[in-house]
Amino acid sequence: MFSPLLNRLKSAKSLLTGNRTPKQHPHFVVITIDNEARRERSPEAPVDRLFWGRYQGREYGIPMIMDMADAFGYPAIFFTDTLTVRSYGKEPIREVCQEVLRRGHDCALHSHPELHIPDYQDRFDYYWTDEGVRSWLGEASDYLAEFTGQPTRAYRAGGYRVSPASFRAMRDIGIEADFSSLLGHKQCMIDASYCNNAVRKYDGVYEVPVSVYHDVKGTPRKLDVNWRTPETFRWHLQEAMAAGVLCTTIFLHSWSFLKFDATWLEATEAVGVDEEAIANFQGMLEVVSETPGTQVVTSLELIDYLKANPDALNAPDTIPAIRPAAA
Numbered sequence: 313m314f315s316p317l318l319n320r321l322k323s324a325k326s327l328l329t330g331n332r333t334p335k336q337h338p339h340f341v342v343i344t345i346d347n348e349a350r351r352e353r354s355p356e357a358p359v360d361r362l363f364w365g366r367y368q369g370r371e372y373g374i375p376m377i378m379d380m381a382d383a384f385g386y387p388a389i390f391f392t393d394t395l396t397v398r399s400y401g402k403e404p405i406r407e408v409c410q411e412v413l414r415r416g417h418d419c420a421l422h423s424h425p426e427l428h429i430p431d432y433q434d435r436f437d438y439y440w441t442d443e444g445v446r447s448w449l450g451e452a453s454d455y456l457a458e459f460t461g462q463p464t465r466a467y468r469a470g471g472y473r474v475s476p477a478s479f480r481a482m483r484d485i486g487i488e489a490d491f492s493s494l495l496g497h498k499q500c501m502i503d504a505s506y507c508n509n510a511v512r513k514y515d516g517v518y519e520v521p522v523s524v525y526h527d528v529k530g531t532p533r534k535l536d537v538n539w540r541t542p543e544t545f546r547w548h549l550q551e552a553m554a555a556g557v558l559c560t561t562i563f564l565h566s567w568s569f570l571k572f573d574a575t576w577l578e579a580t581e582a583v584g585v586d587e588e589a590i591a592n593f594q595g596m597l598e599v600v601s602e603t604p605g606t607q608v609v610t611s612l613e614l615i616d617y618l619k620a621n622p623d624a625l626n627a628p629d630t631i632p633a634i635r636p637a638a639a
Contacts, residue, residue: 337624338607339552340559340614341600342520344491345377346422346468347392347408347566351399354581359396359404362567367582372569374408377593378415384597386608390566391422391468391491394455395448398428402455409459418610419460421487423452424470445481453485465489466611472497472522479515489518489615491561495631496524496532510629511558511618518618518625520611523548523561526633535596537564538586542595549603551632558627559614562596564589 347363354361365373374390381388390412396405412419425448453464467482469492479502482490495508506512507521524532525548535545545562552560571584600606609617618624 337558337621337627339549339557339605340617341549341562341606341608342491342559342611342614343381343386343388343562343597343608344468344522345374345388345390345564345566346470347374347390347412348422348424348427348470349393349396349400349566350424350427353567353572356581359400359408361570361582363404363408365567365570367570367585372585372590373566374412376569376590377564377566378412378417380590380593380597381417382415384601384608386597386600387417387610387613389418389420389466389491389611391420391466392456393422393424393427393470394452394459395423395425395428397455402459405455406459409456413460418466418612419456420466420468420491420611421453421456421464422468422470423449425452426470440475440477442477442480442484445475445477446484449478449481450485453487465615466491468492471499473499474502476502476515479517483516487517489520489611489618490514491520491522491611493519493521494524494532494534495521508629508631509552509557509560510627511614512625518615520559520561520614522563523552523559524631525551526631528634530633532631534563535561536568537562537593537596538568538589541592542599545592545596546599546603548632549599549606552630553603553605555630556628557630558624562593564593568593 349358349362351358360366363373365371392409394405409419456464464487466489467487472492472494474492493507507519509523512519522534524534527533549560568589569586570582571586573581573583
């Protein structure tokens with residue numbers, strides 16, 4: 313149905329069958345986009361503005377992100393909040409998923425139940441119990457499978473909200489890899505130091521963490537195009553590769569290239585284009601292209617590689633740290 317992605321998966325066969333010794337793994341880079349539409353951020357046209365990035369006659373959302381990645385021949389992973397169906401109906405979200413696949417990119421699962429399930433915040437079981445998590449995560453997964461024609465294999469939780477119950481639900485649903493763990497984030501309710509920057513298995517599910525480094529105060533910082541420069545990304549990538557870390561994550565949202573009239577939680581409308589974020593993303597892509605030994609992959613390619621190379625789960629872990637300048 314969607315031949316570009318299928319062709320990428322076929323061409324990835326060399327990753328699975330190459331004559332590598334157990335410790336000679338590529339360094340994978342995953343370009344991850346949280347694809348979501350929070351009504352409060354754009355009350356008049358949340359899907360148009362926040363998925364597609366339509367603003368003043370141009371599209372600064374998923375089409376621009378795909379165009380920029382395509383210029384380097386890189387696939388991007390669009391973690392798409394399919395529970396958005398509850399707020400805006402199926403067809404707008406189906407269109408988003410199918411356009412991502414038509415362009416040869418990866419459409420995986422994202423979810424913000426707190427935005428689309430009215431009593432979510434008041435229901436302890438929705439977050440902490442197997443049955444509660446499975447109820448809405450199963451619904452979200454079913455939507456994605458319907459829109460893409462493929463089983464749901466990869467997931468990132470909205471707000472990094474994963475608990476032990478989340479992993480049991482993922483395993484039961486058939487989700488093979490989670491990309492949610494973020495060291496130091498208060499809503500990530502597993503011990504993210506279990507993996508830090510390393511790909512590991514958590515309760516039968518591959519955990520691919522959001523890449524972090526420590527700033528001069530020791531605070532974990534992710535490689536988000538709205539906040540990090542290509543220079544910081546280059547330093548992080550070099551440190552991670554030197555240590556033997558398996559994977560580095562580039563992070564952005566479908567709306568990252570737009571500026572809003574307040575902070576991201578309080579914003580009510582777009583007021584401009586974030587040229588700095590666009591330049592940061594472009595610069596990060598250039599850094600990857602200039603760095604030998606990197607391989608940009610989809611979630612499916614990474615899962616299949618991990619299955620074929622279980623020793624990759626033993627790759628080293630490190631958290632690059634910015635040292636305070638000498639007095």
